[in-house]
Amino acid sequence: MEFWIATTNKGKLSEFKTLLTVAFGTNVQVHSTNELPVFFPPPENGTSYLENARIKTKAVKAVKPEAWVIGDDSGIEVKGLGGNIPGIHSARYAGPKASDGENRAKLIKMMQLKGVSDRTACFKCCLIAYSPDGKEYIINTELHGVIASKESGQMGFGYDSIFIPINETKSLAELGPAFKNKFSHRALAVKEFAKQALLI
Ligand code: IMP
Numbered sequence: 001m002e003f004w005i006a007t008t009n010k011g012k013l014s015e016f017k018t019l020l021t022v023a024f025g026t027n028v029q030v031h032s033t034n035e036l037p038v039f040f041p042p043p044e045n046g047t048s049y050l051e052n053a054r055i056k057t058k059a060v061k062a063v064k065p066e067a068w069v070i071g072d073d074s075g076i077e078v079k080g081l082g083g084n085i086p087g088i089h090s091a092r093y094a095g096p097k098a099s100d101g102e103n104r105a106k107l108i109k110m111m112q113l114k115g116v117s118d119r120t121a122c123f124k125c126c127l128i129a130y131s132p133d134g135k136e137y138i139i140n141t142e143l144h145g146v147i148a149s150k151e152s153g154q155m156g157f158g159y160d161s162i163f164i165p166i167n168e169t170k171s172l173a174e175l176g177p178a179f180k181n182k183f184s185h186r187a188l189a190v191k192e193f194a195k196q197a198l199l200i
Helices: 010-024 049-063 087-092 100-113 172-183 185-197
Strands: 002-005 029-032 068-078 120-130 136-147 163-165
Touching: 002 010, 010 029, 010 068, 010 172, 010 185, 049 068, 049 120, 049 136, 068 087, 068 100, 068 185, 087 100, 100 136, 120 185, 136 185, 163 172, 172 185
Parallel strands: 002 029, 002 068
Antiparallel strands: 068 120, 120 136, 136 163
């Protein structure tokens, strides 16, 4: 099976490669938009995870109609910041070209400035997949936890080093792929997608 992943995010791509190989077997080929000679990712100007996931995944499906194409739009939401912040803006929270470190620093800073005491947080993921014959799959998943007061751990990407999953004491960046590939929002989404695509 040939999969094209609608992302330029190295962390997401690496997770998708592992998750799809585990779910569909070692003969899967996983490619990403980085391999397309001419491809300009469309602006993610939707108002929901679903809309943004569709925008990015459809753009790749248009140039790879014969393949399975998968994309996700994901983000982190902090209850004490009003529930859905930074949400769909997670990748650009500290600015259009912000690094993961800058986004994490802004999140911690905003929580301090606003005196947020409820550190409950949630990763949300909307995965969209298109089969070679154009069938659309939509999967929504979540991973619950809390925002740590400081960073810890070196693994992962994005907000991993400041997110402690529920019932755990370490951050996702300390727990690493052994945890994320089983329990993360993306892992749950790929597992559910495989279940639906393989009718298992
Ligand atoms: P997207 O490419 O617009 O979906 O960006 C999602 C953003 O949400 C990423 O750039 C990260 O900042 C954050 N994010 C999504 N999933 C994860 C994750 O598994 N770990 C850490 N951060 C994540």
